[in-house]
Amino acid sequence: xxxxxxxxxxxxxxxxxxxxxxxxxxxxxxxxxxxxxxxxxxxxxxxxxxxxxxxxxxxxxxxxxxxxxxxxxxxxxxxxxxxxxxxxxxxxxxxxxxxxxxxxxxxxxxxxxxxxxxxxxxxxxxxxxxxxxxxxxxxxxxxxxxxxxxxxxxxxxxxxxxxxxxxxxxxxxxxxxxxxxxxxxxxxxxxxxxxxxxxxxxxxxxxxxxxxxxxxxxxxxxxxxxxxxxxxxxxxxxxxxxxxxxxxxxxxxxxxxxxxxxxxxxxxxxxxxxxxxxxxxxxxxxxxxxxxxxxxxxxxxxxxxxxxxxxxxxxxxxxxxxxxxxxxxxxxxxxxxxxxxxxxxxxxxxxxxxxxxxxxxxxxxxxxxxxxxxxxxxxxxx
Numbered sequence: 128x129x130x131x132x133x134x135x136x137x138x139x140x141x142x143x144x145x146x147x148x149x150x151x152x153x154x155x156x157x158x159x160x161x162x163x164x165x166x167x168x169x170x171x172x173x174x175x176x177x178x179x180x181x182x183x184x185x186x187x188x189x190x191x192x193x194x195x196x197x198x199x200x201x202x203x204x205x206x207x208x209x210x211x212x213x214x215x216x217x218x219x220x221x222x223x224x225x226x227x228x229x230x231x232x233x234x235x236x237x238x239x240x241x242x243x244x245x246x247x248x249x250x251x252x253x254x255x256x257x258x259x260x261x262x263x264x265x266x267x268x269x270x271x272x273x274x275x276x277x278x279x280x281x282x283x284x285x286x287x288x289x290x291x292x293x294x295x296x297x298x299x300x301x302x303x304x305x306x307x308x309x310x311x312x313x314x315x316x317x318x319x320x321x322x323x324x325x326x327x328x329x330x331x332x333x334x335x336x337x338x339x340x341x342x343x344x345x346x347x348x349x350x351x352x353x354x355x356x357x358x359x360x361x362x363x364x365x366x367x368x369x370x371x372x373x374x375x376x377x378x379x380x381x382x383x384x385x386x387x388x389x390x391x392x393x394x395x396x397x398x399x400x401x402x403x404x405x406x407x408x409x410x411x412x413x414x415x416x417x418x419x420x421x422x423x424x425x426x427x428x429x430x431x432x433x434x435x436x437x438x439x440x441x442x443x444x445x446x447x448x449x450x451x452x453x454x455x456x457x458x459x460x461x462x463x464x465x466x467x468x469x470x471x472x473x474x475x476x477x478x479x480x481x482x483x484x485x486x487x488x489x490x491x492x493x494x495x496x497x498x499x500x501x502x503x504x505x506x507x508x509x
Contacts, residue, residue, distance in 0.1 A: 139165055143173055147183065153193030184273040195273040209233075209242070212299075212308060215342050216243045219335050222377055222467060227314040227328070228253040230264075232296075233307065234271050238262035242308075253292055253313030265289050266296035267309050275351060283350040284329060291316045293324050297332040303345035304352055310336050334376060337431075365437065365494035373437050373494065374400035374429065377468050382407070383426040384418045384445070392418055397464045398429065405441065405487040406448070408461060410476075416483050419445040425487060435496040442491040448484040460484055 146154065146162055154162075159170055174192060177183040184195040216231040220243075231243035237260075244257040255261060265287035269279055279285050285296045293314045298306030310332050314324060337348035365373065380398040383391055394415050399406045405427060409416035419425060423444045430438040450457035458478040465475040 139163065139169065140173055140177075143170075143177070144182070147192065147194045150193065153191035155191050159192070178273060182273075212339070212343065213243050215339055216310075217245075218469070219338055220245045223331075224248060227312055228255070230255055230311040230313065232261075232264060232267050232309050232311055234267075235260045239264045239267045239271075239309075247314070249315075249318075251315055253315065255313065263289075264294060264296075264311060266294035267311055270296045270298055270306060270309050280351050283333070286321060286325065288316055288321065293319055293321065295324060295328060295332065297329070297336045298350045299336050299343070300340045300345055300348065300350050301343035303340060303348055304350065306350060308339075310339075330372075338377075362495045362497040365439075365496060369437075370439060370492065370494040371400070371402060373431075374398075374439060376431075378429045378431065379468070380405070380407070380427045380429045382415060383428075384415050385422045385424065386418055387421055397468055398427070399460070399464060399467075404443075404489055406460065406484065407487070408457075408464065408484050409482045411480055411482045413482055416447075416485070419485065420447070427487065436498060437494065437496040439492070439494045441487070441489050441493075443487045443489040445485045445487045448486055450484050452481075453478055457481060457484060 142163055143159065146159060156167065156170060156174075160167060163170070174183055178185065178192075178195070182195050183192055185192050213231065220229055225245050225247055226249055227247040229245040229247075230241055232239040232241055234240075239262075240260050241255050241257050244255055246252060246254060266285040269276060269285040269287065272279070276285075283298065287294045287296075293316050294311055295314075296309045296311045299308040299310065300306050312324075312328055312332060319327075340348050378398075379395045381393055382396045383393045386392050392415060394413070396407045396409075396415075423446065425443060425445045427441040427443075428438065430436070448456075450460070461476060461478045461481055469475065
């Protein structure tokens with residue numbers, strides 16, 4: 128190591144950076160001392176400085192240290208992974224029309240790189256420079272700050288008002304916990320209050336961020352929750368309004384019916400809920416359509432794979448809708464379902480690929496979130 132104090136400090140800093148980048152799960156101070164061969168006091172001087180600048184973060188008080196958002200941005204995501212994220216963003220965003228502008232951003236140096244943009248449909252709307260680094264995205268800056276503010280940790284999002292516009296940012300976490308990208312909604316302030324913006328857009332953005340995180344490999348979506356709770360929250364029942372809101376999402380249903388020999392048959396299906404009944408299509412060659420003609424009793428389950436672990440169960444009678452092949456009714460149903468589940472990814476299926484359409488008249492519909500029996504709680508519908 129060089130005898131020049133400045134050179135020595137630079138060398139120690141670079142070695143520490145290399146060490147942290149090579150250990151995704153982080154290191155304890157003792158492990159860093161053993162690897163770097165420096166004193167405890169020198170190490171903590173470096174760690175405090177890098178932590179204050181956002182290059183290092185501590186997982187929990189007196190816990191392990193690992194790369195912070197600004198250090199991770201040096202490394203960058205592999206080109207194919209970033210392309211997967213961009214493609215997934217446009218596919219997920221294409222499931223609906225956005226009245227306000229939606230961005231996909233990642234940390235980049237002193238600002239945030241805008242990887243993707245869906246401009247809002249309003250005549251007066253926010254417009255950003257896609258493909259450019261923007262140094263002024265205040266909500267994204269708060270989201271990736273090290274350490275994040277208490278409000279960001281508690282709410283899992285950041286809301287900022289600046290220059291007569293609101294920015295609402297929600298993290299995308301490939302490991303379910305650490306934000307590496309974000310969805311950011313930009314909206315002129317004259318159209319919204321902070322409370323109205325959160326009520327209207329935060330649930331939608333959270334669902335989309337969770338789906339993107341899950342597609343990148345996250346086992347759960349619990350931003351900033353580095354310390355896993357001992358028990359999952361006990362299951363609680365969903366209200367009819369919460370059930371209806373959940374069923375409007377792009378969730379695949381599992382249909383259970385009875386084969387002629389009495390054995391159960393379960394198949395994933397696209398579903399559309401109108402508040403009273405489910406409508407679904409049977410693709411050409413589907414066996415279940417024939418099974419329900421002989422026994423109309425069916426069950427459905429619809430669920431999400433990350434917290435809060437909402438789930439819906441339904442029972443009812445399935446009846447064919449009688450749409451003729453190529454009819455406008457069948458084509459319209461297929462296109463609605465394709466838009467909902469595929470977004471703008473295309474190509475869309477056609478009604479010619481559909482064997483029949485069914486409507487399930489619901490006799491029982493229940494919903495809950497959390498794990499049955501978790502934390503000592505009973506199942507809400509037991």
